[in-house]
Amino acid sequence: METDLFDADHEAYRETARVFVQREVVPNLDRWDEVREVDRDTWKKAGAAGLVGLAVPEELGGAGVSDYRFRYVLSEEIAKVGASALQSAFGTNDDIVLGYLLESANDAQRARWLPGFATGATVAAIAMSEPGAGSDLRGITTSARRDGDSWVLDGSKTFISNGVTADLVIVVARTDPGAGSSGFSLFVVERGMPGFRRGRKLDKVGLTAQDTAELFFDGVRVPADNLLGEEGGGLRALMRNLPRERLGIAVAAQCSAEAAFGWTVDHVKQRVAFGRPLAQQQSVGFTLADLRTRVEVTRAYVDRCVRELNAGTLTAVDAAKAKLWATEMQWQVIDSGVQLHGGYGYMNEYPIARAFRDARVQRIYGGANEVMKEIIGRDLTRQ
Template sequence: MFIPRDIFTEEHELFRQSVAEFAEKEIVPYNAQWEKDKMVSRDIWRKLGQAGFLAMQVPEAYGGLGITDFRYNAIFTEVLGLTGCGGPAIGFPLHSDIVLPYILDYGTEEAKHKFLPKMVSGEYINAIAMTEPGAGSDLKSLRTTAEDCGDYYLLNGSKTFITNGYLCDVAVVAAKTNPSAGAKGISLLLVEANSEGFSKGVPFEKVGLHAQDTCELFFDNVKVPKSHLLGEEGQGFRYMMELLPQERLVVGIAALAGAEAAFYTTLQYVKERKAFGQAIGTFQNTKFKLAEMATELQMARVFIDRLTELHLSGQCDTTLASMAKYQMTDLQCKIADECVQMHGGYGYMWEYMVGRIYADARVQRIYAGTNEIMKEIISRELLKDLRPEPAKA
């Protein structure tokens, strides 16, 4: 019925099975409690590290497995998404696939040896701090500053909506090292959470992603060693633009998996739930809706698998990743809404997976760049050769 997924080998499928077994045993049974706690436990991070599921691409010299095949990362994100546990499905991939590349690509040797082994083991949890109360998608408007004080930077400012923020041990922080230089004045710093002057707000009361410890971070004269500068001073904006395609692809992968989870739990539900003496799956409206969703999901799956394949060879550019991010997150919201409707009143109950997926899905269209920004990026590429007509005399 479905197009074969031929980008994966037997080894990949064995890995998929091991992640699924781990998730069924160590994540799904505890998610309800984590939602009440507004964060996952530190214990699960260590278990993930022990299983070899965190930061798999870190070279052996820094305590990792050195697995550079992104398909393993994609499988990990997909399997988590299929559990319907939204918080873990976002927080764990962010640690390995969104934050970690900044340290791998731009960190000093001192920083790599200090932080990477602990990120592999799950002893250290990381976060990325870009968004501010007055600067979301417009990263050039950052107001957090890092003043050069010789051997260190003096960091002042605040960040908001930071995923993994409350539990984080270290954060990649975007700050202005030259406030008058616009985008060229932005630098990236590795900031340890135990630094004097670094404080955290309480986890936010959110509409969804209740197990995700999203919070504010505050920096009050925090001293950051020069060895914790990532790459070159003033190049932070460029580094973010270079790594955002993978972030947006990861969000797309997670969103599609969440949509598939909503669909499959609903498919089972309509086979069992009866109305007017028969399974609701026998009604024409139900059958047509299922057919529509299955078709959309199949087309999306082919697209995401192809982009995953392109990413392996460095060909998934900003435009394609933006397409994936906006289209998959829009689709997740659409599928989740249809599936809640098919569940009737039960779909609005938190104990049903589809209700949680519905609540968790909405923010996907906002973070990692709003979907409106994604469309702006795509349209710029489409119209890059367009030149304004010369003014008439």
């Protein structure tokens, strides 16, 4: 889709992304679905190509580039081949975990953890959701208590993207039950720490190749050096970083919708019914016109939000609007696309079918869309 968001540098980066996707992603999509995870070698190849960890400072092996438009370009190229699970995996690393580390990690922590994000050697996760606490983070019961030079972490998390393969996990834990919203802190739990174990790989409706797991913390002794940011500052850090996370979901939704619309247009131009292509049927034309308008209008708002993110002015409310609207639009486009594909749209060999399964969770994770409406509504009433 034509847009004035990108310049020559972004288009040059697109070529690198396109080659990577065709060479390393397309041949592996079915295999990743079978094993229900993206193999580590793919992460390392993405690192070698400069496609992950761009924001890591140059002195730590990255490009030191925080311009989100490069992430947008990669999202577009991944979406074109229907690799939503890879999109989610990369997004967890770059849109979420890396943001927390860049903002809150001290110099020693940055030197320890950031280089692996640039090389693709480090897969990361963030553990917020619990069996009894999803979008309402104040319901978190996982606890951490100070014991000498360590914190002792107890509790469990669920629905954790990259949970099986993650080398490090940012865990949200309650450190002071009496401190209200100031009673939560962030800890970095690393692979191999005694008491840290992973449960089953969750069997999901979609995003099959995105490994998602339950995580358990049974008296895990986390060194005090692994406290991320200040004690009691966990929820504030979450609130500061949620706009980027939610915009990342909106961008993924936009890219997925554009790809699905393209597949649908191609299909109805080729498919003949009642003696002429489906695309020439008035009802189909009206549906396509509606979808095209929704895609283009949403793109204008999402692009605006990306510019604001780059400028440091994107608000949590506007990010919530982008996440709400773009994911609802994505679902409308893909659901209509399945309908217009007819029986073929229900066949797994068609990318629209994979997109249908993968898209459903977009309106749930990162904060359910009902929560996005609550955020937007509260902002209106405060005004």
